[in-house]
Amino acid sequence: MAGDVRSGGRRSIRGWWKRSFAAVAAAVVMSSFGVVQAAAAPSGGYDELWVPSSMGPIKVQVQWAARGGSAALYVLDGLRAPADHSQWTSDTDALRQFAGDNVTLVFPVGGHSSFYTDWYRPSSTNRQAVTYRWETFLTEELPAFLAGYGVSRTNNAVVGASMGGNAALTLAAHHRDQFRFAGSFSGYVNPTFPLWNEAMRLALRDEGNFNLDDMWGPAGDPAWSRNDATVQAELLRGLPMYVWSGNGVPTGADLPYGVGNTLNAMVLETMTQTAAQIFRNRLAALGIGARVDIGPGTHTWPYWQEALRTSRPLILDALGV
Template identity: 55%
Template sequence: MAAQGFTSCPKKVRSTRRGSRRWRRALVAAAAVITLPGLAGPALAMPAHAPIHRTPQGGFEELMVPSSMGPVKVQVQWARHGGDAALYLLDGLRARDDFNAWSFETGALQMFAEDDVTLVMPVGGQSSFYADWRMPSSTNGQKFTYRWETFLSEELPAFLEQYGVSRTRNAVAGLSMGGSAALALAAYHRDQFQHASSFSGYLNISAPGMREAIRIAMLDAGRFNVDSMAWPWSPQWLRMDPFVFAPQLRGLPMYVSSAWGIPGPHDNPEGAVGYFNTLNAVALEALSMVNTLSFMTRLNDLGIGARYSLPTRGTHSWGYWNDQLAGARPDILAALGL
């Protein structure tokens, strides 16, 4: 009996052990699939270039974009039909830290609402000229160095590419400080921008008196130091001057506008402050016109074409820049193939 009992037991034990080993192997295999998704095969693999997120077509969104300056807010109105073209809209010298003024001072959002183009409106950059500075501003305790050209030409396009926005099918437009910056970005990044618009820009910043005028304006707008941006007439300063880099604009579709500073339909001052602001806007626009005419002469001498809008009436204010964006819109859309 003992012998019989002994001989019958191993079959059950061997069966139990084989079952246990099979379960262990199954568990190990399952763990491998869970911890190494790449081993699960094509059915479980994520698309390599899928957008990480997309709002409904034509929707509005605020993004926080990583940069060498820290996170930068960017307001976006997505293309109406999901297209990959984009228009960058650059602010003026008094750019705010909460909103890009194109989003609330003008009808830009409504103007392009039915077009298949994404509006890209970076927030911040007061007195920056959207340039890469040599150091933080030494007159206001700035803790970091402006790197706006790097952000707009490298970091932001790479981020937006994840949302389906092309890195090469773009236009750029800006007013005042943003006008000269728009031309600079397009001149040095021709693979990225297919059109540039400057509204009331300062397009000859190396002309006599211009640097000191900019110094005063930057101190008034945030106490920024122009010398922290670039030394006087250094290669870095000249690189920012549209009059100097004009030859690099050859073949680029451009819309360039400025007015003579005579008050027009958008000027309705009230009280002492209103009249002071209007007089200031008159002077700033007149200075922009002098710069623009100099720049236009330079382009004509080089045989470089552009579309100009030089109305008599108009001051350095948002109502006129809204009008000029509307005027540039057909050219912008045509350059983007829309």
């Protein structure tokens, strides 16, 4: 898949200018007649776009819907999100899975240790220059930009792995006008669970020396509840959802990662299993439907690739494509 991404990158500048010029020209022509229409969506292919935001330009990798459809699937990265690409495009076959489907795949790049949320302020422990505003980007700035390419602002799905899992559910909970499906793969979907804030504090310190208090404030701040999918479960009523977690038991898929990495992935996944069980029980108590699968596996990409494969027909059905 890395080869596919690099190949697409060489085409991206020409494709971006061509499509941007066409979209602007069409808008000018239509406005002269007092008519406002969305641009036609591209049909197939891959591009890398730079999207304006309050955080500065954000790179977004895009695989356009195979037949020019307007539906989109937003795919969120994990805690170690690289600055130059989404790990979904390098560590999984996500692009290939949806290559023939009439849905645009949207991979926001970056968001390292952000939890894809709006922070209170820049991290004070690593001299962060800007305040993370990922919820604003994913629900306002990016949809508005993609609308210029014919991508719907209201017929979207969102999935994420690890850090992105809880975010996918909470984004959908608070923006039901945008998202028609949400999926969490090994997500920490109950961050207000006792002492988990301290585990998150250690994770953010380890991965970039970020200060947790600058994200949601101290434990008990309203931002913690707002960003807890289990607490916000009622807002998810009626939304198709797929939640997957491993149980921490490794399989053959872990062999390439070595003993040390696998042991770490086992510990992390036992935590997400607990979170998934709490979330499942909360939904059951409220009478809210969702598919929640817990099975063998650890906290690593092969399992998230398969979780995406399992959720694919559910996503396509929810988006009507």
